Amino acid sequence: MPDDLRPAQPTGFMLADMPMQEPHAPATPAASRARFFNSGNAFNLKLPPVPDCAFTEEPARALDPATPTGWIACDASEAMHCPFPATSPLVLARYGRIRAREELRDEPVASGVIHYVIAGAGVTECAGEAIAWGPGDIFVLPGGVPIRHRGGAEDAVLWVVTNSPMLAFENLSAPQPGHAPTPAVHYPASEIAEQVDRIYQANMNMDGDAGRALIFSSDSQAASRNVLPTLTLAMNSLPPGQLQRPHRHNSVAVSLVVQGQNCYSMIDGKRKDWAPWATTITPPVSSHSHHNDGDQRAYFLIVQDGGLYYHARTMGFSFT
Secondary structure (H helix, E strand, C coil): CCHHHCCCCCCCCCHHHCCCECCCCCCCHHHHCCCECCCCCCCCCCCCCCCCCEECHHHHHHHCCCCCCEEEEECCHHHHCCCCCCCECCEEEEEEEECCCCEEEECCCCCEEEEEEEECCEEEEECCEEEEECCCCEEEEECCCCEEEEECCCCEEEEEEECHHHHHHCCCCCCCCCCCCCCCEEECHHHHHHHHHHHHHHCCCCCCCCCEEEECCCCCCCCCCCCCCCCEEEEEEECCCCEEEEEECCCCEEEEEEECCCEEEEECCEEEECCCCCEEEECCCCCEEEEECCCCCEEEEEEECHHHHHHHCCCCCEEC
């Protein structure tokens, strides 16, 4: 139809009101797949926010002696309208329960896997290496290869975090064996405690700091100061009676409460009390602070998709 014979748009028509456009006369299958938006309707997509929530039933089930060996996911995908399991848009946290002398296998589609030992002891085999672990240990394994966790004489519980939602979003496969960005790395609990003590001995004044945290990295990721290219891992701590100053950043924080009686966070003015071994989500760009009203040092292990934002130069950290 000639342009001068096409019906005119009604008065007051807005670009945002236009529907998605399909090709007028595609000549090939590839051309028929094209779709078109405009500057009015392409940028008004409203996604559900990252929920400000805490997973407390999941750790309770993981620590229940009646629970069989298996995985318990902290899944907020329904709230975020994600078509794949996710705790935050790019991160998935799970609890792995291993009954005494039983095995738990894993092969996540992820570039790497972060583990924290909540309880028990055991051995994990992956990519030709074996790591013997106990309470408080952290270890990181490459993605794309089978992982076998073997429990010891008592039941064990692991907190396991991956970037599998990021790969699912891009419809990507896990890296081929030998090509993961990070090989196996072990951080024993005794070494973690010594490194935290060094931080406290170096500077007891928290003024101007975002907290007192131990950041985990490896020889392969030291240049980026991350534990995986897109994920940062930190053991944050708060002395009794102190707080971490209100601040915000563009990355999401998925945290495990390791030790924190009478502790809480403030998220955009809303109080969130800590619970033992809970997994909490701190939404991006929210103004948040952490408070220790107890009589002992508080610890919480934080995984952020911060490596992604550092690489994009969009971390957006600021005190509020």
